[in-house]
Amino acid sequence: MISISNLTKLYGDFEAVHDLSLQVPAGEVFGFLGPNGAGKTTTIKVLAGLLPPTSGHVFVGGHDVVKEPLKAKAVTGFIPDTPFLFERLTGSEFLRFAGRLYGMGNKSAGKAAAGQLDFFDLTQWADHLVENYSHGMKKRLAMAAALMHDPRVLIVDEPMVGLDPKGARKVRKLFRDLAREGMTIFLTTHELSTAEAVCDRIGIIHHGRLTALGSVEQLGRQIRSPGSHLEEIFLRLTIESEGEGKDLFGRAADESPKSKAQSPKE
DSSP states (O other), X not given: OEEEEEEEXXXXXXXXXXXXXEEEOTTOEEEEEOSTTSSHHHHHHHHTXXXXXXXXXXXXXXXXXXXXXXXXXXXXXXXXXXOOOOTTSBHHHHHHHHHHHTTOOHHHHHHHHHHHHHHTTOGGGTTSBGGGSOHHHHHHHHHHHHTTTOOSEEEEESTTTTOOHHHHHHHHHHHHHHHHTTOEEEEEOSOHHHHHHHOSEEEEEETTEEEEEXXXXXXXXXXXXXXXXXXHHHHIIIIITTTTTBOTTSOBGGGOOOOOOOOTTO
């Protein structure tokens, strides 16, 4: 459902992402982790069609995000770290508006909005202006908006920021339930416990390069420490190897792991 091939993104002379390749199949929760400035948000913005790649190819749901941007966005839900909401609309109005952007009719958008408000415990705030929502409520509303059209791919930047423990637990369960139903979820987070709890596989990016890829169990075996928690794996990748020009496994940067080539249509 997500195919990234040799993605590079430059900002002037600065290379934010270098030759990134990976595949994420349908029904997988994929965690994309890295320190601040590693290239996570840049990659997510390219996936969401908000930034053009400097080179390489990115397909979402079989659609090239550069050549077929509307088709790619039509099958994608995007939840940014800091969502932009129309705060002079009520919660219900905002969700119906989001639904109409994806081509939903008034009736179907209204029904979906009611369902999302109920799921995210916002029903009693449905007719209140969004400007009066707390930060956590705004985050839940942004998630509801991203799910209005039942996307095939969900791209999420820092999903737990602003959520209380009850809300965070509900969202973790939601991600697993959606994946079981066939949705592909691509998320970034600094909360490693969240990634360890919900992700099927982890990719770790450092200085714009993919340095590790696999399940937590697989990564633990690769660092010769079976049973290691993700925090230990992450720190060894991003701190102990700092400045050596190699990834955790002693490979030069251009030898870092990549997934096997697959058809962009997969």
